[in-house]
Amino acid sequence: MDGWDEETMRAVVRVCDGATPEEAFDIASAGAWLAFDAGVRNPDDRPWLFTRPHGEPERPAPTLLDRLRGRGGPRAAPPASPPPPPPAVALCHPDGRVREAALDAVRTAPELRPLLVVRCADWVAPVRGKARALLAGLPGDALFPLAGLILRLARRDRGDFARTLLEDALRAAPAAGVLALTSAPDRATYRLAYRIAVDRGLLAPTELAAVAATCGDVTLQDLCAEAAVAAVGPGGAAGPDGAAVLERLLAARPPRVRSAGVTALRRAGRHGDAEPFLADRSAVVRACARYVLRQGGVDPLPLYRELCAAPATHPAAAAGLGECGDRATDAGALWALVEHPVPTVRLHAISGLRALDVVVRERLTPLLDDPSPPWCGRRPGRCCRRPPGFRSTCCANGVRPRGRARCGWRRTGCCGRRGGSGLRSPGTGDALPGVHRRAGRGGSPGVRRWAVRSRSGGAPPPSAVRSGACADHW
Known part of the structure; x- marks a missing residue:
């Protein structure tokens, strides 16, 4: 919700008319609070913020005859002082003195704590200092519902104070409070919660492996996979669930998680278990498998040549052969696989030819009309430069x-x-x-x-x- 859109304006008008923030907008959204703050602080074309108090008579302007006679027109009653704005509006008022005075209302109004967090990043030093003192006096668990707003304000120049308080509170809080934030809908919130949980050891290795294998967030995949791999010690797995950790990582769908599991095979002393991953569909996993085998004293090149003898069973072995093969010896085998009836074998064979740098454009031209589904999402034309005058x-x-x-x-x-x-x-x-x-x-x-x-x-x-x-x- 932008600070200038109609939804924000309606929310500010409703709060000025006496409605609570919960009735005016979505208080669970950090963006809604920031938009409300911006909408109140920018008074341009907002006459509802500076209206004449209800019941005050309008003072007529002096006429030309009044000015010539030296009079200011008919006298009107002194204007009545405008009513004080609601606390939520006062906390976002353009005048810093009004914002500073309104901070006292937060002591008895917990629903205004999000605006207290906003004022901790205020550009006026007295307002910022008072807001930070009030926020530091709150119990640590009171900051957890404000985590999304705190982390969003941390991007501002003066927004690191509240983030530091939140991190300290998470490190000292019970495990249940930290783990509850791991299921928060806000991405920055659950990332911070997982990071604190990993540092404190609140998650078992099997739980970390499950999160890495099932989570779609690549940052969490790396964090949890590395933490799960750290539980695997030399010569085997630390703890009774170490083998289950490796199996969960090796069977994961994300390539970065599988590569972490393959690399952990070396620490566990299971170099031979990396051989099935030589023909993995991911180049990163294949590279990790070759590294683990070489550390165990096994040359992966003869294994690749054996796998390419039955390419339909291991289509990606052709790409692996090109990644570690010999140009003079293995190029012929890859060109033969370009004519293979299985589309995925043809696709990986071209990847292997690119890795060996032996691509011949004229021999690949007929493949541009290949209607098989694995080719529809790829561009074989990337194998070579576009020649002038060449028509597909x-x-x-x-x-x-x-x-x-x-x-x-x-x-x-x-x-x-x-x-x-x-x-x-x-x-x-x-x-x-x-x-x-x-x-x-x-x-x-x-x-x-x-x-x-x-x-x-x-x-x-x-x-x-x-x-x-x-x-x-x-």
Whole structure:
């Protein structure tokens, strides 16, 4: 919620009219509190903040005759003092003296503590000092509901005080309070909670391995995987659950977690268990497996050659062979795998050829029209530079199925021949709208505009011709 949007303005008006913050906006959102603070502190075009008190008579302006006679017009009753603003508005008032005086209301109003946290990063030193003294006097567990706001304000120049208090409170709090924050919806909050829990040893190695294997946050994956690996000692696993920790890491879906598990095999003395990961789908995991085997005195190259003898069972072995193979000896085997009937084998064989730097563009050209699903999400054209004057056959065909049209766009960055004939549906001559939409989202702005105009026969821009994003250049 932005400090200038209509939702914020409605919230500020409601609080000025006597509503509580809980009734006006979502008090669980750190962004809502910051937007409310910004909305009150910026009084431009906000007449509801400086209105005349209700019942005060309007004083008429002096007329020209009154000014000539030296009079100021009819006398009016002295203006009544405006009513004090609500505490929530006073804590965000543009005047620093008003904000400083309003801090006393927080002692008896716990629902205003989020604004107390905001004032701890105030730009006025007296306001900031008083707010910090009040926040430091709160019990540690009172800061946990404010963790999301505290961590967001920590990005400001004067926002580190509240973060330090929160970290100290988490390190001294009972384990239940810290573990409760690990399930917080705010990313910064649960990351800090996990970091404190790992430092204090509040999570078992099996729990850390489970979090690393199932969490989608890569920061937590690294944190928990490294902490779980630390429980594996030389010669075996420390504790009865050490083997279960390694198995959980090795079976994880994220490659960075599997690579941590493979590396931990060396500390556990299980070098031979890294051999199945030589053909892992991730290059990082394959590199870790080769490292562990070499540390155990095993050369991975002969193993790769054996795996490539049955490539359908281990498709990624072709990529691993290129990563550690010999250019003169193994290039021929990889070129033979380029013709393999299994699409994933062909894909990894090209990756191996790139690793060996033995790519021949003319031999890979027929693969641009490969309609198999593993190829649709890749760009074999990345294996080599775009030669001038080279035309892709996938863009030269006038009538193409929808799937192959999409493949052509993904592989070459091309949205069809001039006039959009490369994106025509078979038998109808109509342009494929879905492919045009995908084409319009990629490339430079000029190419995107051409993708829209191509349905009506528009010519490609010069930038598209120079960059090879049209049919004349791949």
